[in-house]
Amino acid sequence: MFQNICAIPLDHDLFTQAIHAEEPIVSVGLSSGHVQTYRLPAGSSDDSDGDETLASENGFGHIETAWRTRRHKGSCRALAYSHDGAQLYSAGTDGIVKAAHLTTGQVAAKIAVPLDPGSGSIDAPSIVHALSPQTLLLGTDSSALHLYDLRALGPKAALKPQQTHHPHDDYISSLTPLPPTSESTSGFSKQWVSTGGTTLAVTDLRRGVMVRSEDQEEELLSSVMVTGLSKKGTSVGEKVIVGGGNGVLTLWERGIWDDQDERITVDKTPGGGESLDSLALFPAGVGPGGKVVAVGLGNGIVRFVKIGVNKVIGQLSHDELEKEGVIGLGFDADGRMISGGGKTVKVWGEKGPGDGSDEEEEAEFASSANGAKREHGSDSDDDSDEEMGDSSEDEKPAQKRKKRKRNKGKQQPGHGILGFSGLV
Template identity: 55%
Template sequence: MAKTETGKVENKIAIPRTKSGSSSSDIDSPCYLHALSPQTLLLATDSGALHTYDLRVPYSTVSPRPESTYHPHDDYVSSLTPLPPSATSTSGFSKQWVTTGGTTLAVTDLRKGIVARSEDQEEELISSAYMGGLPSSGTSVGEKIIVGCGSGVITLWEKGVWDDQDERIYVSRGPGGGESLESMAVVPDDLGVGKVVAVGQADGLVSLVRIGPNKVVTRVRHDEVEGVVAIGFDVEGRMVSGGGQTVKVWHPTDEVNGKRGNPMMYGSSDDSDDDDDSDEENETRRKRKKRKRGKGKDRSGGQHVIALEGID
């Protein structure tokens, strides 16, 4: 959708309805949106439909017609991760993507449709990310899809082998199961910290997990109550986390272990002890109504985080 110089909308796409009729209750609400390329838009809806749109074609608001529609899962799409273009690609844009929904993972091709679907994993798959450039030997090799689960576990999937996961990393533990892993983003390679993924949890923590050794290397707290629903990195290597009414921009510490700008220590590592909290303390934290108000400092007093609060 674009605007002209006069501010008028140049083009817009209407969401297909779940059934015929004019009632607003029939609208199949969108749950996930991803721009695969400048020409292709992917739109997933609550019913589990995944629509592809060619943005070069104008659409009618009366009779919207996607280029194609797929149903990769029995539930709504919880995450979507594009796979890198092949070596023979002439456009340089991805033509395949991985989705998670309910308890399955699926791979869809822009031209061929759904090309693979995993076995039932018997746990909810919530978030995902792609990581390439892993060593050619060892436990985690080549290219992986990293999936965050509702049980607090990361599962690793070898690219091209989509039937089942091949490794598990326990990020969050608890008597009744760990906190769900709501969001994730791969730490940029230019930061020189190795293969690390940042994982936003439902309890407000962000865990940084090193792939290969497959372990949590540090944790920071985004919020005392709200979960981390979005996480990413800006062009300067700062980590950005969002959840509730707060967005935080995390600055790498000036110097850690003799290296400048090491993002492994965003904020304080004091939060790493949170897994040892008692059940009563965890329950108290979840029920707490007063949100922690960030003052631009981490727990160690360093100026490592900017907090933007009260976002509507």
């Protein structure tokens, strides 16, 4: 289904990644507090004689490091592009959210996350999301969900939340906007689904937390919205797919939020399946057709699940050696899949004629790591924000993010532009 085009080595563990909606750009947030933005070679155009491979595969392209900086003390927990894609928001364990220009990385504004009212200490962010040009959503470890009005954001503005909700009893692990209804006049989402601990909740921009599910008795880690499904009976053809900590996807019908209505077992490991840490919906025109969700597992595997028939239809391995969890997963503007985990981000292109069957791919990844690819070394630089001091602590993302571990990390040499020629 996909073939690995290239691997981007990182100096520290990946904690989060963001993929630009309109340009071939991916940003990563690392356990060291660094934020790095890469520009990928443009995909081929529709009139390129059917060659849909990256230019770098033919020896002409390269991955450019647009900018790299030490953005946060501790780790960078969350990243999100602004609604227009012109800025990148990063949130770190220093309790600061920073808005930076996409092209230069220069900080344009900052937001201080409110302290944890229970302890009076920093309430580390767990997720950030630009809901619209006006609204920024920020979830934290204490289960707070802050809503900010971006119209008041500026270089010297001490921005405070307009609203704060607590939809869960645990940290917010995922957030998925619900598509606007036909009655919407703005065209922007005003409701969203969040997961935290063992519950799912729906929050409205004006009315606050509207509903909270029953206790699912399993940790809910990731979510994605799927529309355009078959409408049968009371089904509206829209479901939220949720990844759990025990290897099972649960399907939730829009408008019926008390409990899940279907389950798909993605991993049947004896004693409990691997955690489903990340989800991404195939864009139109990519893959075998129909509604397919890519699922990133805690053991470094990516599996593909077709919704409707509700079964696994293929898999590949992001990390064949270390088996680090796939905590970042998505598709870029050219339909290439980007997976992230451990100290590597990988770019995957669809297989073309003569590139081998999906059955061969599954057999290859099932045969352990004997054929693992060697990656290019990195030679990163040491530039950092002036206001940031040095810190020797790296935060290592756990398979289940609920318990984040602290690990000592050595500073590694940085890298500037990565050139990839003749990749296979």
